[in-house]
Amino acid sequence: MPDSISLLIADDHELVRLALQHALRPLADALDLFTADDAASTEAALAGRSLAGAPVQVALIDWGMPGVAGIAWFRTLIAANPATRVVVMSGAENPTTVRELLAAGAAGFIPKTDSAAVILQALRLVLAGGTYAPARLLSADAAVTSNREAGKDTLNPGIDALTGRQLDVLRLLAKGMPNKLIARELALSEGTIKVHLLAIFRTLNVNNRTEAVVAATAFLADSG
Template identity: 45%
Template sequence: MRILLADDHSLFREGLLHVLKELGTEPDVVQAADYPGALEVAERNPDLDLALLDLNMPGLDGLTGVRTFRGRFPLIPVIVLSASESPEDVRQALEAGVLGYIPKSSTAQVMLSAIKLVLAGGVYLPTLLLAHEGVTQASPPPRQTSVTGRRGTRGLTERQLQVLALLAEGKPNKVIARTLDITEGTVKIHLAAIFQTLGVRNRTEAVIAAQEMDLAPYRLTG
C-alpha cells in the first residue's frame, strides 16, 4: 500500500506517520510539503492508494489545491487534513470530490478509523459537520451484514429517506441535490449516514436495502 502524505508542517507529518503504522500492513508513505510537491510526487507514483492532503499548503490556495489535485488524479482517493473545522470548508471539500475530511484536532484513533474507512471504500465525515447538518450519527456497521429481511425505516431521518428514495430510482448525486434543493456535498453527507445506519458499504447495497423498505411516501419524482 502506498500513501501520499502532504503537509507543510514536518512535525505533523512525523506524528501521522506513527498513526499510519497502525493500519496493519505498514504502508509505503511518500511525502510532500506543498501542493506543487504533492502533484509532482503523485505524478511519479501512479500506484498511490490514498492521498492525505493538508487543506492549506504553500503553492495553491486552499480548495484550489484540492480541486487541482483531484482534476489531475481523479482515481486517487483523497482525504483532507485541516486545522479548519468550518462546516463550509468540509462541504466544499466534499463537493471537490474528497472522500474524507479529518480535523487536525481529532485523536489519533479517530484519524486511523477515518483512514481505514476511506480505504475500505467509505466516506468519512467529522462529527462537527454531522451535527451542523442535523444528520444522525450512526453506529459503525457490523463486519458482516445482510440486507435480507430488513423492514421499516431503520431510524433514518425524513431527509435521509428522501435521499434514499431518489437513490433507489437511480438518480445521481447531482439530480438528488437539485430535486431536494441541497448541495451535492450535503447529499454525500446524507449518503454516508445512510450507509452507516443500514450497515451497507455502497450505493448498490443501499438500493437493495431500499427495495425492502416502504419508501413510497418519500418518492418525489414521477
C-alpha cells in the same frame, strides 16, 4: 483491508508528518509511505507515482500548506489523480468548506483536533470505498452552532438516540471486538447483539461496522 497500501502524507510541519507516519502504521502490513511539504511537492509525488503506473491509493493533505490555493487547487488535483482518494486535514472546521471539498471529489475531511484513533478509522473507511467527515460539519450551520452553544455532542446526532445497552455494544465494537466477545462481555446472546447492531446502524444512519466504529470512536474521543 488490502495487505499493502500506498499513502502520501502532505503537511508542511515535519513533526505532524512524523506523528501521522507512526499513527497510521496499523493501516496495513505493508505501508508504502510518501511525504510532501507543500503544494508543488504533493503534485510531483502524485504525478510521479501515476507515471510509474502505481498511483498513490490515499493522499492525506493539509489544507493550509504553502501553495495550496483553496478549493480550486484541490479540485484540480483530484481531477488530475482519479485513482487517488484525497483526504483533507485542517486545524479549522468550516462546514461550508467541508461540503465544497466533498462536492469537488474529496474522499474525506479530518479535523487535526481528532485523535489518532479517529484518523485511523476514518482512513480505513476511505480505503473501503466510503467517504468520511464528522457529522457535526455536514449538518446545517445553524444547527451546529446551536448544538455547540448548548454543549451537546454533534459528532453524530444519532448517538443521543441510542439506548444504554446499545451504547455498551457500540463501545465494545469500537474496541474491535467481534460479536461473540461482545455477547460474552455483556452476558447476552449473539443473536441479541446482532439485533442491537442493526438498531445502531439504523439509528446512526450507517451501513456497516466500519462506519459505526468511526462514529463511535469519534464520539468516545470527544466525550472521554
